[in-house]
Amino acid sequence: MSRWLLPALLIAALIGAWQLAASTGALADVLGLEPFLVPSPSEIATALWENRSLLAENAWVTLQEVLLGICCALVAGLGFALAMHLSDTVRRAAYPLLVGTQAVPIVAVAPILIVWLGFGIGPKLAVVALICFFPITVNTLDGLRSVDPEAIKMMRTLDATRWQILRRVEAPTALPYVFSGAKIAVAVAMIAAVFGEWVASEAGLGHMILQDNARLEMARVFAAVAVLAAMAIALFGLFALAERRVVTWR
Amino acid sequence: MRQDTKMPTEAVQFGTADASPSRVDPPGAAVSIRGLHHAYGDLDTIERLNLEVPPHGVLGLVGPSGCGKSTLLELLAGLQEPGAGEIAVGGSSAGEERLAHCAYMPQRDLLLPWLNAIDNASLALRNRGLGRTEARRSADALFERFGLAGFERSRPAELSGGMRQRVAFLRTLLSGKPVLALDEPFASLDAITRAEMQGWLAAALRSDPRTVVLVSHDVEEALYLSDRVVVLSSRPASIVAELSPPSPRSADRDEAVTDPEFVAVRERALAALHEGSR
Numbered sequence: 001m002s003r004w005l006l007p008a009l010l011i012a013a014l015i016g017a018w019q020l021a022a023s024t025g026a027l028a029d030v031l032g033l034e035p036f037l038v039p040s041p042s043e044i045a046t047a048l049w050e051n052r053s054l055l056a057e058n059a060w061v062t063l064q065e066v067l068l069g070i071c072c073a074l075v076a077g078l079g080f081a082l083a084m085h086l087s088d089t090v091r092r093a094a095y096p097l098l099v100g101t102q103a104v105p106i107v108a109v110a111p112i113l114i115v116w117l118g119f120g121i122g123p124k125l126a127v128v129a130l131i132c133f134f135p136i137t138v139n140t141l142d143g144l145r146s147v148d149p150e151a152i153k154m155m156r157t158l159d160a161t162r163w164q165i166l167r168r169v170e171a172p173t174a175l176p177y178v179f180s181g182a183k184i185a186v187a188v189a190m191i192a193a194v195f196g197e198w199v200a201s202e203a204g205l206g207h208m209i210l211q212d213n214a215r216l217e218m219a220r221v222f223a224a225v226a227v228l229a230a231m232a233i234a235l236f237g238l239f240a241l242a243e244r245r246v247v248t249w250r
Numbered sequence: 251m252r253q254d255t256k257m258p259t260e261a262v263q264f265g266t267a268d269a270s271p272s273r274v275d276p277p278g279a280a281v282s283i284r285g286l287h288h289a290y291g292d293l294d295t296i297e298r299l300n301l302e303v304p305p306h307g308v309l310g311l312v313g314p315s316g317c318g319k320s321t322l323l324e325l326l327a328g329l330q331e332p333g334a335g336e337i338a339v340g341g342s343s344a345g346e347e348r349l350a351h352c353a354y355m356p357q358r359d360l361l362l363p364w365l366n367a368i369d370n371a372s373l374a375l376r377n378r379g380l381g382r383t384e385a386r387r388s389a390d391a392l393f394e395r396f397g398l399a400g401f402e403r404s405r406p407a408e409l410s411g412g413m414r415q416r417v418a419f420l421r422t423l424l425s426g427k428p429v430l431a432l433d434e435p436f437a438s439l440d441a442i443t444r445a446e447m448q449g450w451l452a453a454a455l456r457s458d459p460r461t462v463v464l465v466s467h468d469v470e471e472a473l474y475l476s477d478r479v480v481v482l483s484s485r486p487a488s489i490v491a492e493l494s495p496p497s498p499r500s501a502d503r504d505e506a507v508t509d510p511e512f513v514a515v516r517e518r519a520l521a522a523l524h525e526g527s528r
Contacts, residue, residue, distance in 0.1 A: 150356050153329050157354040158374040158425050168373070172364045249363040249405060 015041050039219035047219035048226065054208075059227050061204040065121060065193040066235070069128025070185055076129065077136030078178070085144040085170075102134045106192070110199040124196035124204075131192040132185035136178070143177025144170050176250060179243040186239055190232040280305050280461060281326065281429060285335035288321060295321050297486035299335070305428075306459035308498065310476030312469055312519065314527040318487040319465040320357075323431040326463060327354035339429050353427040357434045359418035361406035367417045368393060368402040374425035392420055396454070412443040419451070429461045437467065445503060448474055452499035469519045470507055475499060481519055483526035491522035 021027035022040035031038065039047070048055065080098070084091035106127055113123040147170050155165045197206030205224045212220045281303040288296040295318035303309045311319050324330045325337050328348030336343050340351035353374075361370045369376075371393070372385035380388070386402075393399055396416050406414055415436060422430060435451070436444045448471055455462065455475075466472040472479045473495040481491040496511040506512060 148360070150358065151360050151362070153324070154354070154356055154360050155373070155377070156329065157327050157349065157352070158377050158421070159350070160373075160377040164377050168365075168376075169362065172362070249407065 037216065037218055039222055043219045044222040044226065047217075047223040051220055051223060055205075055223060055227050058203055058205045058208045058224070059231060062190075062193050062197070062206065062228070063231060065124040065128055065196065065204065066189045066231075068121070069125045069193065070132050070182070070189050072125060072129040073132035073136050073185060074182065077133050077181070078140055080133075081137045081140035081144060084141055086166075091141075098134070098137060101130065106130060106195070110196060114200045119200050119202065123199070124193055124201070127196035127199075128189050128192040132189050135184040135188075136181040139177045139181030139184070140174055143174030146177070147173045176243070176247050179239065179247065183236060183239050183243075186235045187232065190228055190235075194228065280307070280340070281309070281463060282338045282341075283326075283336070284338075286322075286325070286332055286337055287334040288318070288325065288330075289333050290321070294486035296325075296332075297488050299488060301480065301489075303429075303461055303463060306461055307478070308455065308462040308464060308476045310472030310479035311463065311465045311482060312467065312472045312479060312523060313482030313487060314484045314523070315467065317482050317484050317526075319482065320433055322487070323354060323433050323463065323465055326429075327352045327431050329354065351427055352429040352431055353422045353425040354431045355418060355422040355433060355435055357437055359406070359414045359438075361414055361417060361421075363406050366403045366405055367398065367409060367413075370406065371417050371420040371424055373421055389420065389424055392424070396420055396450075410443075411439050412447055415439060415447060416450070419454075423454075423460075429463070432462060432464045434466055434468075435464075436471065444468075444471070449503040451475060452503065453501075456499055456501075469516055469523065473512065473516055473519060474503060474507055479519060481522040481526055484528075490526035491518065493519050493522075 018027070019041045021030075022038050023042070025035045028035040028038040080094070084094060084098075109130070110123065110127055113126050117123040117126060151169050152165055155169055160168065193204070194206035194209070197204040198210055201207040205228050209221050209224045212218075212224070281301065283299055283301040286296055286299040286301075287294070299322075301309065311322065313319055321330065325332050326339060326348065328339075328345045328350075331345055337348070339348045342348070342351070361367075362373075365373075368386050368389050369382070372380075372389040375385035375388055376382065390402070393402055396419075398413060398416060398420070401409060401413060406417070409417065415438075419435065422432075436447045439447060452475060462476075464472060464475055469479075473493070475498065476495065477498045479493045479495065480489055481493070482488065483490050493515050495515050496509060497506055500506040507516075
């Protein structure tokens, strides 16, 4: 419990200080802004509560983009890593390309994706998947290659086929690496989804933030950011929990 | 073929009769190495080696570190192909056949941490297509006999070093192959556990003889467990001496290794080892 006490106290102190600074107008004075542009935590909480159905609707849109995007990245990343692991030719040919995908600025590619894939969920999925693909693929490949060569020899003398070696030795060895990759992916997926919505969208928390920012509805912007952060933390926690349930030998 | 020990003529199967009826010890199954030469890159590791192991004989190999003993076992087990010469297991020198006839136990136990003890031990049976329940049933009786009863469902991390080594040995046995290639099977254990495990392995081989090639850096271990011990020189490995210990695998290990005749053979082995390391 004491593990949580210290960070909880720190967060409470920060929120308290913010509340004090914002409600007295001191924070707005320091920033040289109109007080209504600097909402206090209590105003943000009120905005959260009053706009709960609007926030939930938009959060659901963003969550779908994130979850489906991660699923696409997992399927593609695991498949690609496996292909590179099983074939030296594929790995030598494709590895530079894989690194290349990470070097391409998604910011520059997103508008192209909108032109190609339209204004629906398609381009957001593509942005999320593109960003999540790299950490999942690289981690999985590292995991598959980290297998003890002695263990493979041992399996061969126990009459294992290539497929059995993959299933009984290589895949379980790679599993913790896959989870590491997925956790990194989850952390950046939310950012990717918001960015995808900023380029072109009709709904989603990113869309909402952009609209409210233009209308100077600052409390609701903060409320949307809080929901985004909560979703990202919850997803990360979900993956960490799944890892603990699956990888029981560590 | 050298026949310096009395060997049972009947094939004895090690607990896997119902699991793998096809893997009965074939008549004349033995190890035969003729003019073996092997190199690792430009480095000659094995030079003109000739060795024979009769069926159910135990051959000990000792030699300085890095002399190619482990390579020899990998060649035997069909994990590598020799540069020149012939290495045959069960009468066949084809790599596939060596792999099929020879079970290899590496230095480290290499138990898979995500499988429990009994699933680790029965890996070979699973690889041959047996279901989990059937494979476990085949391994069950041996767990009892090897003093592992009650630990069937324990993960390797929960077992002591000696128990892990026994599970690894069980895994090698359950592959049902007539020839065992053991690479310093007890090297990672402390002195007391190692002595216990040597006595235990001797008992296991007394009740169920197998053809064994045992690599060890421990002269005493090799002399106690083997019918014949070959001392190899440093790289490239060639034979320096061949020794026959007085009473291989006798029931009382402590008595056996302090027997004056045993001690004399050990001294000769150590002298040969020094000579070969030069």
